Amino acid sequence: MKVKGKVWIVGGLLVAFLMAIPSSALAASPPDRPEGHRRVVRGEVIAVTPPTLVVQTGDGPVVVTTGERTRFRVPGVEDPSLEDVQVGNRVVCVGWRGEEGFHAAVVAVVNLEGRLDRIGGQVLSVDGNDIRAGTPAGESVLIRTDDETIFRIPGVEDPGPDDIEVGSLIGAVGKWEEDGVFHASVVVVPRAAERKGRVTGEVVGIEGTTLVLQTQGGRQVRLLTDGETTFHVPGVEEATLSDVHVGDRVTAEVTLREGVPYAARVAVWPLQPARLTGEVAAIEGRTIVLDTPHGQVQVLTDGSTVFRIPGLENPSLEDVRVGDQIGCGGVWEDEGTFHASLVVVRRGRPGAGRTGVVRGRVLSVGSDRLTVGTPRGPVTVIVGEETTIRVPGVETPSLADIHPGDVVGARGQWNEDGSLQADGIAVLGGGEKPPRSPASPKARPED
Numbered sequence: 001m002k003v004k005g006k007v008w009i010v011g012g013l014l015v016a017f018l019m020a021i022p023s024s025a026l027a028a029s030p031p032d033r034p035e036g037h038r039r040v041v042r043g044e045v046i047a048v049t050p051p052t053l054v055v056q057t058g059d060g061p062v063v064v065t066t067g068e069r070t071r072f073r074v075p076g077v078e079d080p081s082l083e084d085v086q087v088g089n090r091v092v093c094v095g096w097r098g099e100e101g102f103h104a105a106v107v108a109v110v111n112l113e114g115r116l117d118r119i120g121g122q123v124l125s126v127d128g129n130d131i132r133a134g135t136p137a138g139e140s141v142l143i144r145t146d147d148e149t150i151f152r153i154p155g156v157e158d159p160g161p162d163d164i165e166v167g168s169l170i171g172a173v174g175k176w177e178e179d180g181v182f183h184a185s186v187v188v189v190p191r192a193a194e195r196k197g198r199v200t201g202e203v204v205g206i207e208g209t210t211l212v213l214q215t216q217g218g219r220q221v222r223l224l225t226d227g228e229t230t231f232h233v234p235g236v237e238e239a240t241l242s243d244v245h246v247g248d249r250v251t252a253e254v255t256l257r258e259g260v261p262y263a264a265r266v267a268v269w270p271l272q273p274a275r276l277t278g279e280v281a282a283i284e285g286r287t288i289v290l291d292t293p294h295g296q297v298q299v300l301t302d303g304s305t306v307f308r309i310p311g312l313e314n315p316s317l318e319d320v321r322v323g324d325q326i327g328c329g330g331v332w333e334d335e336g337t338f339h340a341s342l343v344v345v346r347r348g349r350p351g352a353g354r355t356g357v358v359r360g361r362v363l364s365v366g367s368d369r370l371t372v373g374t375p376r377g378p379v380t381v382i383v384g385e386e387t388t389i390r391v392p393g394v395e396t397p398s399l400a401d402i403h404p405g406d407v408v409g410a411r412g413q414w415n416e417d418g419s420l421q422a423d424g425i426a427v428l429g430g431g432e433k434p435p436r437s438p439a440s441p442k443a444r445p446e447d
Contacts, residue, residue: 040152041093041102050082053107055091064093064104073108073148073185085109092186094150106150108185110173119143119182120171122222122261126164131187133170134222143172143182152188164189167224167260199223200251203244211241211263213250223252223263232267232304234330234341239304244268267306269329270341276328280320288320288343290328299328300339309345320345358420359409359428365402369419372408380419381410390426402427 041064043057051066066082074080085091085107095104119141121133131143145151145161153159164170164187174184199221205212213221225241233239244250249269254261276299278292288299301317309315320326320343329342358381360374369382383389383399391397402408407429412422 039095039097039102041091041095041104043091045085045087045089045091048082048085048087053082053085053091055093062102064095064102064107065100066104066107070104071106071148073106075109080109082107092150106148108148108150110185117176117182118171118173120169123164123166123168123170125166126161129161131161131164131170131184133172134220141182142180143170143174143184143187144177145184145187149184150186152186154189159189161187167222169260197254197256198251199254201249203246203248203250206241206244206246209241211244211250211252211266213252221261223254223261223266225263225266229263230265232265232306232341234268234270234304234339237303239268241266267304267341270331274330274332274338276330276338276340278326280322280324280326282322283317283320286317288317288326288340290326290338296336298337299330299343300333300337301343305340305343307343307345315345317343354414355411356414356420357409357411360407362402362404362406362408364404365399368399370399370402370408370425372410381408381412381425382415382419382421383425384421387412387422388424390424392427397427 041055041057041062043055043062045053046056046061047054053064053066055062055064070082072080072082072084074084077084089109092106092108092110093102093104094106094108095102097103119133119135121135121141123131124134124140125132129145129149131145133141133143135141149161151159151161151163153163156163168189171188171190172182172184173186173188174182177183199213199215201213201215201221203211204214204220209225211223211225213223215221229241231239231241231243233243236243244266251267251269252263253265255264256262276290276292276297278290278297280288281291281296282289286301288301290297290299305317307315307317307319309319312319325346327344327346328338328340329344330338330340333339358372358374358379360372360379363371363373363378365371368384369380372379372381389397389399389401391401394401402425406427408425408427410420410422410425412420412424415421
């Protein structure tokens with residue numbers, strides 16, 4: 001009887017201890033609505049102790065808690081669970097961090113049977129769970145998603161296929177099916193970034209405000225236009241998209257906005273472009289008087305003429321100078337008159353006294369100068385007593401603190417011999433520097 005009494009006492013104490021434990025500690029599933037931002041944990045499984053698994057990430061091990069609402073995805077397993085996740089598997093866990101650690105809403109095993117395939121392109125259409133994208137190779141690919149597909153879209157807390165917009169760029173990870181459909185396990189919309197570029201090709205289609213170009217390499221490019229797009233069409237003063245036609249050869253300056261390529265400027269090439277080169281003898285209004293080997297020619301320019309001048313981002317006729325060597329593209333109006341759609345200035349050496357900037361890698365350093373390698377060849381930068389020098393980590397830098405291999409930027413005035421008299425030089429990057437000699441000669445330190 002005494003033994004039975006002790007058993008009842010112990011049992012009562014155990015029940016009381018369990019009732020004192022918070023219910024959240026006994027719950028097998030995470031809360032219904034997570035507090036905080038959606039997170040992702042990636043890495044290799046190093047331990048499985050239901051209902052948790054330990055994932056080794058680049059920042060160290062992370063304990064991932066699963067529950068009844070956690071969805072699992074394991075290639076080749078029809079109705080997977082935590083029991084199908086093995087030590088050594090590579091996983092992607094999507095969930096949130098709470099006060100009690102990381103709770104997983106989705107656990108996906110990847111690379112179980114080799115590498116997954118990756119594709120990317122521009123979204124052409126979205127129909128339910130199916131996304132059709134045009135790849136850089138000009139192919140149209142059907143990307144199929146399902147409830148297990150993980151979506152990553154910047155600024156969207158719980159993204160899905162409804163958040164994918166036509167025209168946006170996407171990347172997808174998954175597997176090709178036998179019917180040619182790409183089954184995506186992960187779909188990512190890249191973070192918005194503004195980038196610029198240029199593309200030349202033939203107009204093969206105009207769909208509303210979208211230009212479809214075919215490049216020389218056979219790649220098809222879709223460019224959106226809007227009210228900020230400027231058009232340059234030979235013979236048309238204030239050109240618009242309606243003046244561009246299928247079959248035209250164009251060059252477009254492209255800006256990526258929110259991941260979508262927009263045409264900032266579209267220039268239509270002349271139907272039968274002719275070329276003309278020579279030296280500028282005079283500029284009269286919008287007409288360039290050009291000395292050529294066959295005599296003087298009147299080169300007409302207008303609002304549609306595109307100018308290209310080294311070192312200038314948006315050049316115009318005002319930037320062309322007498323004495324410049326230029327090349328023109330356009331059409332002849334008569335024997336002495338040429339209508340230019342394109343004017344390219346070829347300046348071998350900047351004008352003396354003009355302000356200039358040099359940027360590149362140091363090739364050599366002398367007592368009062370350094371040679372900088374630039375895309376247009378080596379440039380000599382002269383250092384004087386008034387030159388200010390900036391070197392990261394050096395309090396009172398001098399020319400001796402600049403070494404071959406450093407990347408520098410220099411600003412000053414051009415000399416007659418093509419060298420740059422530097423007002424200031426800044427080291428922008430480079431390798432490890434040798435210790436500076438305390439007796440090295442100094443240029444005037446920066447105030």
